[in-house]
Amino acid sequence: LLRSVVAELDARCSAPLMSGLKQRMRKIQPAFSEKKLGYNGFLQFCKAASTRGVVTLAWNEEADDYVLGTVTSAT
DSSP, rough: OOOHHHHHHHHOOOOOOOHHHHHHHHOOOOOOOOGTTTTTSSHHHHHHHHTTTSSEEEEEEETTTTEEEEEEOOO
16 A cells, blocks of 8 residues: 555655655555554554565655655666
8 A cells, every 4th residue: 555655656756755645545545554553653664664675765854754755676
């Protein structure tokens, strides 16, 4: 779910900020909860997804928020 939402936003050429991302995910899957998956918060969930190579996660000083991106595979 996270990967598909981030990919959709990436395709629109808008840098997906972490703020607001959870709400977008809940529009698609209302029952989504990172706590049900064992995470204490959404940031922890996103960091774990980044560590696993599902998305990229970087701090953006200008936006004062984390920016997520799709992971591109090297060929």
